[in-house]
Amino acid sequence: MDQQDFLTETTLESVIFSDIINNFSDNSFTKNVKEYDATLEKYGFTYNNLSYVVTLLLTDWYQLTMSYAYYMCQDKETGMRRAEMPAVFEMFFRTCPFGGQYTIFAGLDKVVDVFKHIRFTHSDVDIIKNIFHSKGCDIDEGFGEYLLNLDFTKVTVSSVRHGEVIFPTTPVMIIEGPLILGQLLETLLLVLVSYPTLVATCARRLVNAAQGKKVYEFGLRRAQGPGGADDATKYSQVGGCSGTSHVKCGYVNNINIIGTIAHSFVSGFKRLSDVKDQAITNKITNQHTDSFLTSVLVVRQKLGKQFPEYLETKEGELAAFIQYAITFPRGFAALLDTYNTISSGIKNYIIVAIALHELGFIAIGVRLDSGDLSYLSIECRNELIRIDQFLGTDFLKSTVIFVSNELSEEVILSLQSQGHSIDVFAVGTHLVTCKQTPALGMVYKLCELNGEPVMKFSEDEGKSTLPYRKNVYRLYDSLGIIVLDLMLYKDDGNIDDLIKNGKIYCRHPVISQKKSYHQVISYKKLHHYIWKDGIATSEDTSVYTAKIYCEQAILTVRPDILRFVNPTPAKISVTRKFHAIIEELTDQNKDHEFYDKQM
């Protein structure tokens, strides 16, 4: 991706505020805007690029009932509340989406942004009290004040990098601090990163499938509401998309914004007389034709002598193309399938593109939105080449062929195997809703409380969790390719002490048979602090940086993990000691377990 693809204008936010300010000559208003702004902040709102208001009420009700129970659970002697007990929660997922074996982490910028402003406001507390009251539960007088005074600087949050390749089981984020704070963050953190991660992964898979061709996100109208669209547009760039049709989100995030014309534009023109003709100034000579329409008709006649089918193209469509070319001589692009791509669309495009070329302009491209995209893209390219050859030119053949219409990873891979002449895949529904797997089952589990391990044992085996806060290391081979992710727990000490003769002993977290020695060439710590002692990370969490990070990270993943059909699962391991602890805790639970009659 080209840095140039990104706009370098000021952001929407600054434009709007300067605009508001400029429109009030009175300086006091400027002051008041800032004051209001500060008030919003004071009241705990975060406007993420003016798109969505995040509050601590963006949560499930049970987080508040549990928090109240943790508050009420108070030691009479020490005055210490369970709410303040030191706890560790970890966020992770159990299965990669889209039938794959890798996932791209995204959404970190929002999380960092939220921590900068997080607190309960007076109105939040009033609402909470109202809800309890409506349920006939009169809560303790002090609870409101307690919530207002909750200090989120007491929480420490570690995360993998924005744009990192991540695998199941390994923590994505680790949240340490008073139990009540960890609990109150659960839903908020899950809803902030789950969908961004899902859509970044979907985008990466599409980009991988496109094998060097560009992928654009064109799905705004199909998204799960305006907020879903914002996330989809933004984080599909992290996965490697090269542009979007979405104006607001594209502008705010400095993403390349793309668009041509719709079928309604074409079908609205009925006849050549619908064109409001105009002169176009020659780009090179600065002379101008008196009538661009006449120039086009001359080209059509000339082509028609050799290829009579050029005289039979749809006139309304030609009129629409001419009008668009008059408006955008430097940016002419056409939609070909309003009537018939081969017999009319591509020919009308060629006619107009030649007329523009005579004035020094190069037409940009064409979009195909229906039919057999393999066949049609090849036929269009052949026609472009045929006319280039006839004219002795070479500008037509390099026309960019965009395709759209229900594209998915599977469709793109099928087009790749059939053969095509497509330059850009514009993906809508399948990207913005992640249609194949529309939710990532990200979870957030308590793993340590008051220094003791916490495990969940579920009747669904796959839903069990691993105890203790983990220190995770990613091990690489001599070529810089990921060997495995290794989880240490607190008693494992330093990873360097576990390496004997350049090798480390690794075990599967729960399957006892799976164990092996691995050579350690290099490793990195997977998590870094993004919020510690009330200070947010200063690292650049922008979409652009995450995109570059992801492009590098994906190169460290084995191709068999990335492949579409039956990909290999990445190896996730624990230390010898950690494995023993997990087994011991599991056995302790089994001792107490009764089996259902059904089992």
Next chain:
Amino acid sequence: MDQQDFLTETTLESVIFSDIINNFSDNSFTKNVKEYDATLEKYGFTYNNLSYVVTLLLTDWYQLTMSYAYYMCQDKETGMRRAEMPAVFEMFFRTCPFGGQYTIFAGLDKVVDVFKHIRFTHSDVDIIKNIFHSKGCDIDEGFGEYLLNLDFTKVTVSSVRHGEVIFPTTPVMIIEGPLILGQLLETLLLVLVSYPTLVATCARRLVNAAQGKKVYEFGLRRAQGPGGADDATKYSQVGGCSGTSHVKCGYVNNINIIGTIAHSFVSGFKRLSDVKDQAITNKITNQHTDSFLTSVLVVRQKLGKQFPEYLETKEGELAAFIQYAITFPRGFAALLDTYNTISSGIKNYIIVAIALHELGFIAIGVRLDSGDLSYLSIECRNELIRIDQFLGTDFLKSTVIFVSNELSEEVILSLQSQGHSIDVFAVGTHLVTCKQTPALGMVYKLCELNGEPVMKFSEDEGKSTLPYRKNVYRLYDSLGIIVLDLMLYKDDGNIDDLIKNGKIYCRHPVISQKKSYHQVISYKKLHHYIWKDGIATSEDTSVYTAKIYCEQAILTVRPDILRFVNPTPAKISVTRKFHAIIEELTDQNKDHEFYDKQM
């Protein structure tokens, strides 16, 4: 659904503003808040319940390139621009989601809200200019001013009712006015109603499947971002859900807010000594036990004498339940599957519920979140009944059994056929992401321009459109059941003139063989104005009203259209004259059509 289920508190918005205002003694600040608010409005922002900022830039870029082309297409003599040509756009969909044959329309409140504020702001225009400029396109000086002065009171919007049952092909909304305005509204309107309609439909299908049992929306953490969650929570109520876990959206929209405890709450308690014991005052006698923990242990011992397995339940789990009951004696509910539902969870619940009952409190319910929900719900109910019988009581057996864990329409129907003892289905992922069909293919098509019909003929047959603005009537039989939707076009005149001897002649829009006479008992006009002459409809478009509307509307649909397996498509018809016009326009297009080599 019970009106009582809705909270009647003030909305979040008013609470927040009064809160901000109350915190500033200086009256000038109050004035400034209002001023700032007015400024936001002046600059075109709509805060829908403080959740999402809607602007005209929530659009695809091609809407702006086309708009500029329509602006530039100006008649030299009259000065009239194509942008101002009278146009009609219709919004509709081609296929019902979830393999069904009906859809519930939702999202109308947002549309009405947007029209009240819609306009281009100075910053919008600056952004648009910047984007054109970044593409090397220097747009006409006057275009910015033209956008700023666009008058959206010149648009008329008709819509079906909020909560209406709708079918494919029939317009959902009809947008009439200057071409440029209709074009600029396309993406915005699609993104505002598509997902609400999808999720309302999903909810309705779940409610139908639940056959009188309640359905709650519990999916916040799985939604496609916070905005996706807001829409999902709100519009699943339109479809008939009875509550949500989502605090903010539930409160803002007066939806019943529900929640109990999570696995982390249970697994965090290790032993009975973790309980911070407390007295509970007897609800009836006002006396209080000195130790609720002791009361519980006495109950356990008593049960254990008869049923020794009651002495072997998980103590940590019992501790968690006791702590929760101490906190919420009036609202005790438990999660049963942290260890083992049958051998521990239900028994611990029963122990605590009995102890509460002795103090005059009735425990509310239990939640099952894993395992075979049919088997487990029946076993739990049997155990509740068994202990009721043993004690000679009858309060345990009416415990509300909630289930969660990847519920979907299919799972609920399967549980219905297997048998179960479930009272409430709490649906997450499958509802909030509409997992089975995560996007509704709502489209927005130009059907009339300058009085002339516009049709799109696509290489994909299903993508063709019907010409002209339509007047749609819904015909009912003598039992008030929908017979069909009939579309008239402008030359059809009044529907009453088409009824001969109480019958009307109806044709399929495109399939010539399908035609029939239908008796007309009663009919209604399907659309009403929601925005006309700059005035928004005064009808109540709230979620609550839409929910009641939907409940009534669904009763007018034939059961074979509603059923899960192979539902019958609803009948969509046109008049004799309209059919002829469609056929004629199609033939005109075919005359000009060439067939691809491939065909």
